[in-house]
Amino acid sequence: MSMRNSPLPDALRSVPVEVIENYVGSQIAMFANGLAHRLGQHGYHIPTDVYKESAREVFQLLISDPSPRRMPQRVQDLQLVFRHDCLALGCLVPSCKLCKHNPSRRCAVNFDKKYLVNDVLKAKCQAVIRVEVVERATNQPIDTCDLREEIILQMAILDGNTYDAKFEAGMEGDFESCLLLMNNKGSPTLVGTAVSNDANGFIRVPLSSSRAVLPDLRVTDSSEAMLSGRKPPLRLMMRAVYKDSSLPVPHIRHAISEGFVVATRRTRTAGEGGHSVCG
Known part of the structure; x- marks a missing residue:
C-alpha cells in the first residue's frame, strides 16, 4: 500500500516526534473504536478489535516511512x-x-x-x-x-x-x-x-x-x-x-x-x- 505523509505544520516542528506519534496513535485508536460502534448501529457488524488492529497497522506503516519530512528526534537549540x-x-x-x-x-x-x-x-x-x-x-x-x-x-x-x-x-x-x-x-x-x-x-x-x-x-x-x-x-x-x-x-x-x-x-x-x- 502506497501512502504519502503530509508535511508537519510549522507550529508542531519544535515538538519531539515521539510525543506527536504517541498522541496521534491514541486518537486513532479512539477513532477506530468509535467507528466500529457507529457502523454496528448501521448493521455493519465487524468486531471492534478488527478495526483497532487495522488502524494500528496502518499507523505503524505511516510512522515507519523514512520520509525526510519527519522531524529528527532531537531538536537542536x-x-x-x-x-x-x-x-x-x-x-x-x-x-x-x-x-x-x-x-x-x-x-x-x-x-x-x-x-x-x-x-x-x-x-x-x-x-x-x-x-x-x-x-x-x-x-x-x-x-x-x-x-x-x-x-x-x-x-x-x-x-x-x-x-x-x-x-x-x-x-x-x-x-x-x-x-x-x-x-x-x-x-x-x-x-x-x-x-x-x-x-x-x-x-x-x-x-x-x-x-x-x-x-x-x-x-x-x-x-x-x-x-x-x-x-x-x-x-x-x-x-x-x-x-x-x-x-x-x-x-x-x-x-x-x-x-x-x-x-x-x-x-x-x-x-x-x-x-x-x-x-
Whole structure:
C-alpha cells in the first residue's frame, strides 16, 4: 500500500516526534473504536478489535516511512550570531604600548557606532558582517545538513530604546512594537543590494548553509527623523522564519546587533571623509 505523509505544520516542528506519534496513535485508536460502534448501529457488524488492529497497522506503516519530512528526534537549540573578520592589525589590550597610538585597533563589536543615511552596514574596520547559526551550548557553527530549505532569514530595523526597555522587562522576544519597517516617507527603512523587501517591509534572504554574508544593507532615513530624542539608537534584528508562513523557527534564537546611530549626510563634518579604521 502506497501512502504519502503530509508535511508537519510549522507550529508542531519544535515538538519531539515521539510525543506527536504517541498522541496521534491514541486518537486513532479512539477513532477506530468509535467507528466500529457507529457502523454496528448501521448493521455493519465487524468486531471492534478488527478495526483497532487495522488502524494500528496502518499507523505503524505511516510512522515507519523514512520520509525526510519527519522531524529528527532531537531538536537542536540554535542561535543566530553576527560576526566579522576584523581587518585592523592592532589588538584589544588598552595597555599595549605598540597599539596605544595606532588608529588601527581591532573592533570590540561587530557594528559601527555611527552610519550615515544609505551607508552600507559594515564593521568599523570596513569588514563585511556575516551571520552564523551556532549551537547555543557550544557556540560552534552547526553542520549544513542540520538546516532545511524551508527556513529563511528575515531582517528589519528596531527602535533601540524600545527594545532595551523590553529586554530589561523580560520581553526581549516581543519585536512588534520595536519594528521600524517603514520610514517617514513611507518607504522601507532597511533596503539592500540584490535583495528585496516583502509587503510588510522585511528583507528576506535564503539560508543555504550555517553561515551567510549579509547583503549590502542600508538604512534609508536618520535615527532622529524616525524617533524622538537626541541620537536615538537603532538595532538590526535577524531571525529565522519558515518560508511559507513567516512564523519564527522556535529552536533558532534571533540575533540583535549592537545599537548604532544613523545621521543625515549634511551632519558630516568637513574632516570626516568616511568611516575611520577601528580605534
